[in-house]
Amino acid sequence: MKDNVIGLLNKDMEGEHAAIIQYLVHAYAMGEGEMACEIEAIAREEMRHFDWLAETIVGLGGTPTITRGEMRTGGETVPAWMANDVEAEEDAIAMYTEHLKAIQDPDIKRLLRRILSDEKSHRLSFQHFVSKARKKGAGDLRGSRRDKTAEVLNWGIEHEYTVILQYLLHSYMSRNDEVKEEMQDQAINEMQHLGWLSEELVSGGGTPRIEHTGVDRSKKTANMLRADIKIEKEVAAEYDRASREMDDPGLKRLLTRIRDHEIYHAELFTDLLREEEGKA
Numbered sequence: 001m002k003d004n005v006i007g008l009l010n011k012d013m014e015g016e017h018a019a020i021i022q023y024l025v026h027a028y029a030m031g032e033g034e035m036a037c038e039i040e041a042i043a044r045e046e047m048r049h050f051d052w053l054a055e056t057i058v059g060l061g062g063t064p065t066i067t068r069g070e071m072r073t074g075g076e077t078v079p080a081w082m083a084n085d086v087e088a089e090e091d092a093i094a095m096y097t098e099h100l101k102a103i104q105d106p107d108i109k110r111l112l113r114r115i116l117s118d119e120k121s122h123r124l125s126f127q128h129f130v131s132k133a134r135k136k137g138a139g140d141l142r143g144s145r146r147d148k149t150a151e152v153l154n155w156g157i158e159h160e161y162t163v164i165l166q167y168l169l170h171s172y173m174s175r176n177d178e179v180k181e182e183m184q185d186q187a188i189n190e191m192q193h194l195g196w197l198s199e200e201l202v203s204g205g206g207t208p209r210i211e212h213t214g215v216d217r218s219k220k221t222a223n224m225l226r227a228d229i230k231i232e233k234e235v236a237a238e239y240d241r242a243s244r245e246m247d248d249p250g251l252k253r254l255l256t257r258i259r260d261h262e263i264y265h266a267e268l269f270t271d272l273l274r275e276e277e278g279k280a
C-alpha cells in the first residue's frame, strides 16, 4: 500500500518536473515582459509542489524521483505554447483527481487537494495568456546562434540544471537539518544562475538547451557533500576560465559573478563536511 502511494507521488513529481521546465523554456523564449514574469511565478509554484511531494515521499520511506515526465514543447507561436501549457495543467488536474481517489491517507489527501486547487488556477492563467498573446502578437525571441559564447552559456545551463536536481535530492535525502536547509538555499541560488544564463543566451540570439547530466545519488551526507564540493570546484574553475575568454564586459561580469557564488558554495559545503565528519 505504502509503495503504491510512493509510486503515485513519484508520478506526480515527474509531472511537476516536466511542467517546471516546459514553463521556464516558454518564459525564457519570450524574453523580458509581464507575461514571462507571470509564467516564471507559476513555475516557482510548481517547484513548491515538487518539494512538498518529495518531502512526503521521504516521510513514507521512499526516494523522490528526479525523472522528468513528458513535456509539450511543440508549437511555433506564443499562443500555441500557452495552449500547450493549458494542456499540461489539464493533465495535472486529471492526475491529481485520480490520485486523490486512490490515496486514503488524510494528510496526503489534504496536500493533493491544495496542489489541485493551484493547478486549476494555473489553467485559468494560461487560458488568459493564450488570448493575451494572440492580441499582442508575442513572438519567439530565440535564435540559432551557435558560436563559442552560446556554447559556454549552454554548458552553464546544463551544469546549473544538474546541480539544482542534485542539491534538491541531497536536501531531501540528508538527515542533517543544516545540510537540508543549505542545500535548498543553494538550489534556489543555482536556479537564479539558470535564469540569468538562459536570458543572456536568448537576448544574444541563442536557444537554451535545458538538459542535465548525471546526478550524485550518495546515501550518506558526507558523501553527498564530497560530490557537491567536487562539482563546485570544477565549475568555479570553468566559469573563471570562460569569463577570461569573453570580450563582452556584461557577459564577463555575469560569469564572474556566478563564479564567485560557486566559490562560496564550495567553501560552505566544505564547512558542512567538516562538521559532518566531526559527528562521525
Ligand SMILES: [Fe+2]
Residues within 6 Å of the ligand: 016, 019, 045, 046, 049, 092, 115, 118, 119
Ligand atoms: Fe503543480
Ligand SMILES: [Fe+2]
Residues within 6 Å of the ligand: 160, 189, 190, 193, 258, 261, 262
Ligand atoms: Fe551555479
Ligand SMILES: [Fe+2]
Residues within 6 Å of the ligand: 163, 190, 232, 261, 262, 265
Ligand atoms: Fe554552485
